[in-house]
Amino acid sequence: MTLAEPLLKTGEFGPGDSEWLHLLVGDWQLIADLAQGDLVLWFPEDFQSGDINGRAHGGPALNTGFLGMAHVRPSTAQTVFHRDMVGLRMSSQVQTSAHHCWFDQATQFLDHVDWNAESAMRVVLYPLVRNGRTIAILSLHHGDQSGRMQGRLDVLTGHVD
Numbered sequence: 001m002t003l004a005e006p007l008l009k010t011g012e013f014g015p016g017d018s019e020w021l022h023l024l025v026g027d028w029q030l031i032a033d034l035a036q037g038d039l040v041l042w043f044p045e046d047f048q049s050g051d052i053n054g055r056a057h058g059g060p061a062l063n064t065g066f067l068g069m070a071h072v073r074p075s076t077a078q079t080v081f082h083r084d085m086v087g088l089r090m091s092s093q094v095q096t097s098a099h100h101c102w103f104d105q106a107t108q109f110l111d112h113v114d115w116n117a118e119s120a121m122r123v124v125l126y127p128l129v130r131n132g133r134t135i136a137i138l139s140l141h142h143g144d145q146s147g148r149m150q151g152r153l154d155v156l157t158g159h160v161d
Contacts, residue, residue, distance in 0.1 A: 013133075013135055017130055017135050020130050020135070021041065021069075021128070021135065021136060024041075024128070024138075025041065025070050025072075028070075028072050029072055029075070032072045032073065032074040032075075033074050033075055033076045034076075035074070035140055036074050036076050036077035036142070037074055037077060037080070037140045037141050037142040038071065038072070038073050038074065038079055038080050038081055038085075038140070038141040039071070039072050039138060039139070039140055039141075040068050040070070040071045040085045040138070040139045040141070041068070041069045041070040041071075041128075041136055041137075041138055042066040042067065042068060042069065042090055042098065042136060042137040042138075042139060043066060043067060043069050043136050043137075044059065044060030044061070044064055044065075044066055044067075044102075045060075045064050045065045045066060045067050045089070046060065046061040046064040047059070047060065047061070048060070048061040048062075059099075059102045059103055059134065060098075060099055060102055065089045065090055065092070065095055066089070066090040066095065066098055066137065067087060067088070067089060067090070068085035068086050068087060068088050068089075068090070069086065069136065070086060071084050071085040071086050077142075078143060080121050080141045080142070080143040081141070090139075091113065091114075093110075093113050093114065094110060094113060094123060094125070094139075097110055097125055098125055098137055101125040101126070101127050101134075101137055102127060102134045102137060103134070104127075105127045105129050105134055106127065107124060107125065107126050107127070108124070108125040109122075109123075109124055110122065110123040110124070110125070120143075121141050121142060121143050122141070122142045122143075123139055123140070123141055123142075124139065124140040125137055125138075125139050126138045126139070126140070
């Protein structure tokens with residue numbers, strides 16, 4: 001599965017939307033390093049087309065999950081996933097918040113998520129909005145870093161956990 005396939009299959013998104021996501025993924029190693037966490041790009045497993053005031057405005061069907069389309073690990077912090085998330089389903093603990101993130105176009109903050117029993121983590125969900133439509137969700141995953149020593153990047157960016 002390519003990054004463009006799920007978007008183009010819906011009929012609501014065009015080549016410009018998939019190109020926009022490709023540009024993000026092209027630079028996201030830097031984003032993962034600065035954020036000091038894993039990044040995963042998600043798209044609904046079952047996309048339902050919708051129409052608001054004559055404009056396409058679809059999203060995930062009710063009670064549907066999300067599939068990982070791309071994943072990057074930070075080189076500045078410990079990864080929270082021991083396997084690649086591409087093609088895997090989003091944790092059921094996060095799906096309701098992901099639906100809110102998609103439709104409300106608002107960032108969702110989640111603490112103490114047990115993701116596939118790998119480890120407890122903090123998760124932040126960001127809607128990726130282009131031309132007023134959510135086209136994907138980006139998640140940022142941080143492990144429990146309370147015992148981690150502060151490093152130079154923490155000092156430079158002002159993050160203290």
